[in-house]
Amino acid sequence: MPAARISTYRGPACPACSAELELPALRDGAQTCAKCGTSFEARVFHPPQRSARVLQLAQLGPDGATSCANHARNAAVANCERCGLFICSLCEIAIEDGTFCPSCFDRMSKEGRVAGATTRFRDYASLAITMSIFSLIMFPLTGIPLGSLSIYYVVKGFRNRDTATAGKIGLVLALLMGLGGIVAGLFFLVMIIAPKVF
Amino acid sequence: MAKRKRIGRWNDIATRQAVYQTDAGLEVDELDHFEINRKRVFYDDILLVTMHRYIGVWFVVTMLVFGIGFLVIGALTRDTTAVIVFSIIAAPFLIMALVRVIARIDVITVFGKRSRARMRFMFRKTYARRIYAEISAKAREAQRRLAADIEAAEPPQAPPLATDEVPMPPAE
Known part of the structure; x- marks a missing residue:
């Protein structure tokens, strides 16, 4: 089994000296690193945050709602296409092959059956x-x-x-x-x- | 698997990386002996794209040390044939140092939320500029589309009631 790789990536930094940059202070255009003085051109992005809307059982009432297998208070919005587990929107992992629960997704990733999630290949x-x-x-x-x-x-x-x-x-x-x-x-x-x- | 195009690479003493462009983002393939480790930087996760130019002082110094070193060894032999041979050996090192100082290297760095992609271009300056613009445009477009999707998924909020519509408590 391959050893777990430790990632040292800590977010946006100076491209020359790797000193951390304060993203909110950056603007599009020419920049100069305060630490090493390297000039670089930058394009800054503010990606929108995805958020899952979690339906709670208490909001839906006793009829017509099933609880999530992992979160008893959350209402299930789907069921895993591999094991059939009822899952809430927090647990739901939708990929091109279908909707899966986290544990099935983990297993499929390890088995290399999710093409988009594979990260190690033989050259x-x-x-x-x-x-x-x-x-x-x-x-x-x-x-x-x-x-x-x-x-x-x-x-x-x-x-x-x-x-x-x-x-x-x-x-x-x-x-x-x-x-x-x-x-x-x-x-x-x-x-x-x-x-x-x- | 999505079709991908090789757009750049990052090679140094310790690392061999190739960067590919796909519809969803960039894929960074790092060669680890006979295995490839793949990292992905998705367009809708990009925080910062930078471009800068550098010479690489250590590379130039190393090349100059080797080049001048061979010239000195040749000169010390005091033999015409040896001087010519050592000059021929020294020439590639001196040329590499000179080319590096003149051309310099353009580096594009793409910072995502969880990973980073780096590419360097020594001679293809126009191509580097085009790749920089292309990545920035695709990231901008992907993030605009994601923002629109998120907004569309949000349930419409009920407009606030006008003051005269607010039910008042019954008069006592």
Whole structure:
């Protein structure tokens, strides 16, 4: 299991020295950092706050209202599409796949089933390039296995193009080097087993 | 998955990041060996977008030290061939220092509520300016749309009653 990453981000800061900036005091246009004196251009935004309107059971009366499974005093406004739990507007997580309760959303995120919530990916393109280089450099020993592995990673890289760091050219190059490694490895093998062939 | 476009990158000794633009915001892919860690800065979460220019004094100093160092070593040998060879070795370092001083680096930093995206551009100044304007415009538009959505979702408030409509307590 990957170690939890500690985020050190603390909000808007000077882009040069990272000294904290007072956002309400900033204006659009040219700015100068009071700490390091760096001049920079800024565009300031005041994003509107989303707020959930929570319906309380006491407001709705005893009829026609069901309480939230997590918050007994809140009225349920939906039910989780995965486990069926009644949830209030505080618990409701609406994503492109449907509406879910927090625990189901957590589980789905960990399983990688929520595309928009996934934050860790395997970089198949880098793997393919590295394996193909090693297959070529050490072809007498690892040409065939690493060349085959690089071709496997190239295929995976093409299938996961959205997460690849290298482009199409990088993957094609890895494919060619991988094939080169396999051919060189086979050639070396034949030279050892049956040197009279050549 | 939403289609995305690579708009910039941030590479230094410790970090390799690529920044992509999507319909909802920016995605920052940080390469960690053979894994990619993705952070997202959504347009409707952006607090500040900045653009500044810097030289990078340490880079220039390092390049000058190497460049001048090789020139000095060449000069100390007192051999014409060695001087030429060491001058050829020193040239890239001196050129890199000179190019950095002349061109400088444009940096765009996007500060969100929970994460940050940084991009640097050495030669493509016009492109950097266009990206800066584009991110700012998209953030402005997304936040305006969000504000409108929030306002539309709010139930209409009953207008305050006129003074003559306020029921008075019964006269005793």
